[in-house]
Amino acid sequence: MEESLDAIGEALSENGKVIVTGCLGAKEGVVAKVHPSVLAITGPHDTAGVMQAVHQHLPKPHDPYTDLIGVKLTPPHYAYLKISEGCNHRCTFCIIPSMRGDLVSRPIGEVAQEAENLVKAGVRELLVVSQDTSAYGVDVKYRTGFVGGKPVKTRMLDLCRALGDLGAWVRLHYVYPYPHVDDIIPLMAQGRILPYLDVPFQHASPRILKLMKRPASAEKVLERVRKWRSICPDITIRSTFITGFPGETEEDFSQLMQFIEEAQLDRVGCFAYSPVQGAAANGLPDPVPEDVKEERKQRFMLRQQEISRNKLQAKIGKTLKVLVDEPGVGRSSADAPEIDGVVRFKGGKPGEFVSVTIDRADEHDLYGRRL
Numbered sequence: 001m002e003e004s005l006d007a008i009g010e011a012l013s014e015n016g017k018v019i020v021t022g023c024l025g026a027k028e029g030v031v032a033k034v035h036p037s038v039l040a041i042t043g044p045h046d047t048a049g050v051m052q053a054v055h056q057h058l059p060k061p062h063d064p065y066t067d068l069i070g071v072k073l074t075p076p077h078y079a080y081l082k083i084s085e086g087c088n089h090r091c092t093f094c095i096i097p098s099m100r101g102d103l104v105s106r107p108i109g110e111v112a113q114e115a116e117n118l119v120k121a122g123v124r125e126l127l128v129v130s131q132d133t134s135a136y137g138v139d140v141k142y143r144t145g146f147v148g149g150k151p152v153k154t155r156m157l158d159l160c161r162a163l164g165d166l167g168a169w170v171r172l173h174y175v176y177p178y179p180h181v182d183d184i185i186p187l188m189a190q191g192r193i194l195p196y197l198d199v200p201f202q203h204a205s206p207r208i209l210k211l212m213k214r215p216a217s218a219e220k221v222l223e224r225v226r227k228w229r230s231i232c233p234d235i236t237i238r239s240t241f242i243t244g245f246p247g248e249t250e251e252d253f254s255q256l257m258q259f260i261e262e263a264q265l266d267r268v269g270c271f272a273y274s275p276v277q278g279a280a281a282n283g284l285p286d287p288v289p290e291d292v293k294e295e296r297k298q299r300f301m302l303r304q305q306e307i308s309r310n311k312l313q314a315k316i317g318k319t320l321k322v323l324v325d326e327p328g329v330g331r332s333s334a335d336a337p338e339i340d341g342v343v344r345f346k347g348g349k350p351g352e353f354v355s356v357t358i359d360r361a362d363e364h365d366l367y368g369r370r371l
């Protein structure tokens, strides 16, 4: 919650006009108390509330085509595609299921139609999001829907195939390492969807994962990562982790360090555990002192930064396909907007694909020449 409130503060100081929407907005008074100058606060799923606030504070441009697509608050060349809402898991540090309920998958025909409309409107990259992308369709028992008149099952593999046919980049977020995820890696190797997986592992100690009630078994994760890389050697794997979860011992933390050493993940975020009001984990014994949580986070990030840096260094001399976000700045298949690094070069127009030969790398970004 602290991070979200900080992000709102940053947006206010940079932009001045901020509308807050989502889980935090549903908690009465929390945002308004800390940031009384936000223009409006709405809860999750409240598209109408957001649009009303947007129209109240900004005149609505009339565009009959994009009006049909609905709200889209990203640059014109990429878009988030929400495929489901809610979650069937009950991770002990998370309150999303209590606020948004169990998984509800959107019909595959509707998702595919929205994706097609977006691509027709000029979107070059679709970012597939949900609370658990790999569980898509579980709630409707993988019911058959229709895409372009053809019967298609409501499940991740079929959705990836359908999206892969649209000719835009398709990037998957919030995928859990279930066995069936292996089936979509060949689509990445064939270039039909981006070779990029955002998999929130959170920890590597089986004991802590059990206390967290995380989906998917810990032991098989490394094996799975190796298998993905053997099918698609170019795959970029991004993940997030938590240090200092209640009960985490030095031994558990060592297992986490061992894991990142062996997994050699490309992109990693790490948070020191902070309790969320209403989360089951608050009742767990043996909380970890603040300084220990932080110190473990620092140790973790120091080592991971070295791994990530080496991974970026290995790209020097390669020529990468880059989607331009603004002149001189773009992203390769390995870089999701907002969360990963960028590729810097001279020239380019937003939404254009260019080829860039990499000359140099630092901790986060790549630098190169346009071919």
Ligand code: SF4
Binding pocket: 087, 088, 089, 090, 091, 094, 095, 096, 097, 131, 132
């Ligand atoms: S953290 Fe766990 S419970 Fe929360 S949305 Fe993700 S999978 Fe679901």
